[in-house]
Amino acid sequence: MTLGYLISLEQINQLSLTDRQREEIIAFFAARDAELERLYRFDTADTERMVHVMPIMTVVREDKAVQLFTREALQAAAPETDEGYWCVPRVLE
Amino acid sequence: MKYETVIGLEVHVELATDSKIFCSCSAGSYGTEPNMHVCPACCGMPGMLPVVNKRVIDFGMKAGMMLNCHINRTTTFDKKNYYYPDLPSAFQTTQWFAPIAVKGLVEIKTSTGKKGIRIKQIHMEEDAGKLVHDIREDTTHIDFNRTSVPLIEIVSEPDLSSAEEVEAYLDRLKTLLRYARVAECEMAHGTMRCDVNLSVRPEGSNVLGVRSEMKNMNSIEAIKRAIDYETFRHIDAIENGTEELVQETRRWDDIKGMSFAMRTKETAGDYRYFPDPNVMPVVIDDKWYDGIKSSLPEFPEVRFERYTTELGLSEYDARRLTESIALCECFEAACKVTGNPKDCVNWITSEVMSILGVRGITYDQLKLDGNALGELIKLVSDSKVSRVNGRKILDAMFDDGTVSPAEYAASEGLIISTDTDLIDKVVAEVVAADPKSVADYKGGKEKALMALFGKCMRQLKGNCDPQVLRKALIAKINE
Ligand SMILES: [Zn+2]
Numbered sequence: 001m002t003l004g005y006l007i008s009l010e011q012i013n014q015l016s017l018t019d020r021q022r023e024e025i026i027a028f029f030a031a032r033d034a035e036l037e038r039l040y041r042f043d044t045a046d047t048e049r050m051v052h053v054m055p056i057m058t059v060v061r062e063d064k065a066v067q068l069f070t071r072e073a074l075q076a077a078a079p080e081t082d083e084g085y086w087c088v089p090r091v092l093e
Numbered sequence: 094m095k096y097e098t099v100i101g102l103e104v105h106v107e108l109a110t111d112s113k114i115f116c117s118c119s120a121g122s123y124g125t126e127p128n129m130h131v132c133p134a135c136c137g138m139p140g141m142l143p144v145v146n147k148r149v150i151d152f153g154m155k156a157g158m159m160l161n162c163h164i165n166r167t168t169t170f171d172k173k174n175y176y177y178p179d180l181p182s183a184f185q186t187t188q189w190f191a192p193i194a195v196k197g198l199v200e201i202k203t204s205t206g207k208k209g210i211r212i213k214q215i216h217m218e219e220d221a222g223k224l225v226h227d228i229r230e231d232t233t234h235i236d237f238n239r240t241s242v243p244l245i246e247i248v249s250e251p252d253l254s255s256a257e258e259v260e261a262y263l264d265r266l267k268t269l270l271r272y273a274r275v276a277e278c279e280m281a282h283g284t285m286r287c288d289v290n291l292s293v294r295p296e297g298s299n300v301l302g303v304r305s306e307m308k309n310m311n312s313i314e315a316i317k318r319a320i321d322y323e324t325f326r327h328i329d330a331i332e333n334g335t336e337e338l339v340q341e342t343r344r345w346d347d348i349k350g351m352s353f354a355m356r357t358k359e360t361a362g363d364y365r366y367f368p369d370p371n372v373m374p375v376v377i378d379d380k381w382y383d384g385i386k387s388s389l390p391e392f393p394e395v396r397f398e399r400y401t402t403e404l405g406l407s408e409y410d411a412r413r414l415t416e417s418i419a420l421c422e423c424f425e426a427a428c429k430v431t432g433n434p435k436d437c438v439n440w441i442t443s444e445v446m447s448i449l450g451v452r453g454i455t456y457d458q459l460k461l462d463g464n465a466l467g468e469l470i471k472l473v474s475d476s477k478v479s480r481v482n483g484r485k486i487l488d489a490m491f492d493d494g495t496v497s498p499a500e501y502a503a504s505e506g507l508i509i510s511t512d513t514d515l516i517d518k519v520v521a522e523v524v525a526a527d528p529k530s531v532a533d534y535k536g537g538k539e540k541a542l543m544a545l546f547g548k549c550m551r552q553l554k555g556n557c558d559p560q561v562l563r564k565a566l567i568a569k570i571n572e
Contacts (some may be wrong), residue, residue: 003139005119005491009119023138044342049129050413051168051169051190051191052167052368052373054301056374057167057373057375057376058145058373058374058375059144059145060145060146061117061144061147062147062148063110063111063112063148064112064117064119065112065117065119065120066117066118067118067119067129067132068117068132069131069132069133071131074128074131074132074136080332081251082229082234083127083234083292084128084129085128085228086234086235086237087229088232088233089231089232089233090226090231090232091224091233092432
């Protein structure tokens with residue numbers, strides 16, 4: 001993170017930071033970069049790829065159809081409906 | 094120069110589950126009123142969390158195994174982002190990084206012989222809603238019944254090279270998935286849809302040409318016409334410079350018989366795929382995997398072989414039965430009861446198929462209990478029930494799946510009478526009441542006997558062995 005890049009980000013996000021805040025942010029990213037550098041030094045060529053970062057798995061449910069909501073309830077807050085459909089401004093097919 | 098067509102298919106198949114993939118709404122939306130099978134989850138309302146339907150994973154695994162794929166024992170879901178009103182959450186939950194099945198092979202047969210088509214992967218995902226554009230001019234109407242209905246997408250390698258091969262491949266997918274009972278695969282119902290990727294290259298070259306993609310094709314005939322048209326368009330562009338080919342998505346207009354550019358093809362990056370933080374990985378343990386593996390059906394050609402060699406069926410009959418696994422299972426159960434395969438195949442290809450036809454039921458939808466059919470066939474072959482009354486009982490079994498043929502025959506008075514006193518009594522009455530027919534028969538008119546025979550049979554409600562009745566009748570006339 002450079003000062004020039006940070007200032008351009010400030011402009012996009014309509015922020016105005018003090019010089020002290022800028023220094024802190026640049027120092028924060030510099031520390032992260034140093035940590036990443038250290039991580040990259042590990043040789044992971046023989047490490048098996050993980051599918052997920054945590055050893056957790058989903059629960060599954062039985063395949064049983066239950067209708068818990070009515071159309072009327074779900075469409076109560078809709079800006080516009082017609083013959084049971086939700087309506088949106090026309091889109092091209 | 095000679096060219097060859099290189100085709101890869103992405104086939105979307107709607108899985109035949111009862112409920113949707115991530116919520117409990119009914120997945121059977123065909124022909125229902127709009128937005129009857131919806132809930133906050135499949136309408137993409139904020140804060141709703143998905144819960145995976147186990148049977149979707151079962152079916153994904155089954156499909157993978159039927160197509161000789163490797164099954165990823167840990168499989169994950171990812172978000173694919175795009176913004177369109179048919180997708181209320183603005184992302185589709187699909188599989189990108191670790192799909193359920195990879196690296197498969199499907200063998201097809203065409204006029205030029207056998208060929209293996211490699212399967213790149215099968216992934217599970219949710220369907221999008223339906224947009225209706227023609228109700229009113231100023232708005233688009235949305236039906237979310239179909240959102241989150243489970244699909245698998247079967248992605249082939251670009252191993253297909255003609256319309257004939259594509260047809261054979263789609264037929265084969267349909268057969269295998271129907272046999273495993275994971276999907277209906279009916280293009281006319283939208284339960285099977287197909288994206289066709291096509292390019293051409295000089296024959297023998299191993300460099301792929303510029304590729305165009307035609308989305309959402311839903312009839313084999315249209316696909317074949319589109320392939321022929323696109324092949325011609327690509328070759329014409331290369332040979333004659335009629336246009337510059339670009340990688341793009343095209344729309345096939347089957348009425349005009351032409352394809353039209355829709356948009357330049359998106360790349361994967363445009364969809365910003367990322368692991369769905371709301372669905373944890375699905376881990377398939379050995380018990381789950383083995384359970385699915387052992388539930389797989391015998392392949393149709395293995396059955397065909399067994400029916401023609403071991404059971405002695407004709408190739409014609411074996412082919413008719415193996416059209417549908419429901420017919421096969423009914424047949425095999427009936428055979429166990431009767432021990433007579435030929436009798437069983439006759440009943441199925443005549444009476445059962447005729448009732449299915451009359452009632453508009455497909456072979457795959459057959460729910461007839463094969464054991465009960467076997468009992469019925471036995472009643473008829475043991476001369477306890479006449480064939481005509483057997484058909485009546487079969488009809489009753491279709492009306493009510495719990496009907497037992499023997500009990501029904503007894504309660505409806507359809508058991509053939511062995512009571513010779515009763516037969517003699519009926520014959521005596523009929524003969525006495527119709528002296529003209531008796532005289533005609535004695536005068537040499539064979540037809541007159543049939544009239545008398547019919548009258549007796551009617552009085553006996555069909556419950557009589559025709560040979561026994563005929564004998565008794567002739568004996569009485571000649572008395
Ligand atoms: Zn729902």
